Amino acid sequence: MTAACPACAPLPESAARAAAAPTPARADLVLHLPDIHCAACIASVERTLAAEPGVSAARVNLSLRRVFVTAAGPEPEALTTTLIAALAAAGHRAQRLDGAAERDAPGRDLLMRIGVAGFAMMNVMLLSVAVWSGAEATTARLFHLISAAIALPAVAFSGRPFFSSALGALRARRLNMDVPISLAILLAAGASFFGALVGAERAGWFDAALALTFFLLIGRYLDHAGRRAARSAAADLAALEAPQALRVGADGREEIVAARALSAGDLIRLRPGDRLPADGVVEEGVSELDRSALTGETRPEPVAPGGAVAAGEVTLTGQLLVRVARAGRDTALARLAELVATAETQRSRYSGLADRAAAIYAPLVHILGAAAFVAWFWATADGMRALDVAISVLVITCPCALGLAVPAVSTVTTARLFRRGLLVKSRTALERLAEVDLVVFDKTGTLTTGAARLTGEPAPEALARAAGLARGSAHPYSRAIVAAAEARGIAPAPVEEITEIPGSGVEGRLGGQRLRLGRPAWLGLEGDGVALAGEGAEGAPVLFAFEETLRPEAVEAVAALRAAGHDIALLSGDAPASVARIAGALGIETAEAALSPEDKAAWLEARAAEGLRTLMVGDGLNDTGALAVAHASLAPASALDAARSAADVVLLSGRLDAIAPMLSAARGAVARMRQNIGLALAYNMVAIPLALAGQATPLLAALAMSSSSLTVSLNAVRR
């Protein structure tokens, strides 16, 4: 579909065809290979997979970084794990890609139609040249008939995307850009056919009808290809973290299942570092939970048997056995997703530049055409002549360049942003990004890295001991202690017999002394952070404090946005003190702390009510509502799947300093779209009076159409 008729469903008829058509190369299994890049990788992957029993064929697609595997056996599903393991042994990362067996059927369908329209257009134009340069009566008539024989089937085949979209719009009692397009194509082809049958001397409109179809199909294909690239990259990201769960059966056996297969009452085991796939209650084990994705809170919270856990949380230190209470649609996570769904229906009502142009253009063209017919019929009482003029008005005003003007610019800009690591997923995202005046950041994981950093300067000896204890632990505070010791060049003390006590801390022995590093409460102390305590005189407890690390480029990125004239705000679910500290470091004045996900969305809606256009930048589940409510939204690639799917733009590089150039690129693109629409209208300004005066010949129509389409496309690609 072109941007000219965004209200319709994307190519419904081709989707149906794709389902019905037999797939020549059957692919039972699709794996995503994020790291392959060369001929040697292709050969190695294909050789590895072909050597596996149960694989009858494997074909790598380097453009998509995927491998399509045809299984020999009846159960391809069972192969997945073995194949991924075999590829890992050969040195390739691979992930299962769900439902990606579909290849680009709509794209190939459009290409086929473009090919047919192009072939027919060239042949008919060659025949028309003879007629325009004055062929004799019989020859001209013969050429008309041959043109008709080529043009009519070609129009019937190539024009189908427009016809079906126009029919759909008319059934819904709406007008879209495809209605005047279809009318012009059909009238031009029909009247020329009638002319050819009765042997009219006047040249036909076949080439105009075909050129119209050809150029508009190119615009439609550009639009499709641009968004397909972004969609397939987004699917790859989702495959990187397909949620799985380790289910413990009634007989104690454990099996890996997809998270969506869980149901209430199941028992699941979670190892340190696992993300919870469902809501539930802890049956066994103690640990600490990282809830930052749900709440924005950076401090881990301890959890013990009987404690409630929610999907999206990460267990940090201990193994947990969790009884599932709610899974799938009912989880807290899915309820957040509902918030997103309602907001997205509001956003889809945003009408882009092309829509607004079409809304004015489509009725105007029809009125002009009808008026031309009536006026000429009244003046000359010659029905054929009046119809001819009306057709020439419809063909010449037909938004050939207008259909290309917006998709060409958005495709070029989207491709440029893609190379800079920005995935633009939504069709109208560029136009909405160009209007942004307030940029709203989430704190945890967006402005900060999510990793903790040790503050203050603890005594080297204490740091060495703490680092010695912390070496074996995956807790963020432990990692921060080890990193701080490394940064100061302090070797960790040789602590032995390290045991991690989940939910509390780490215990070990140094020489004859027992050492403990953990939550202050566990060591009988007051305070935040982590404490180190030993036995005896040397064992006076030492308290370590932590803060979040700001992303290195955050200060610069915020300054660049402010220099570009945007206001900045910070919304966080975290405690006021840490929010105020980050806001101070970045010089952000509007900072709100301790917000729930609903509060964030409400805050943004309040700004929207004030007439501000907001860009929400966030990565957590607690941001999804806000991402969906905001005028435009952006999520880093490290964000959770729900946040990424709610966002218009995914930042693959994760670098915040890409935001300011992106906004200026979006503004540039919209300026270019307006220019293009202006150019297309300028051609019409010249051509419409000629057409109304009955002076427009098919030659003029062909010239105007091709040159305006070319101008608009060239204007889109120029830097």
Next chain:
Amino acid sequence: MNVLVLLIPISVGLGLAGLAAFVWSLRARQYDDPEGARARILDDRWDDEPRP
């Protein structure tokens, strides 16, 4: 002008041949993986015997 009887079928036929070649290349998935096609020419697996 009688030569047209020959020339027109020939020119349209040549055009149709081009279209048929395009349709075949599209059906044979020649445009599915442009980057892979660029890389595969460096692949030496099928240098000695053709791919079975």
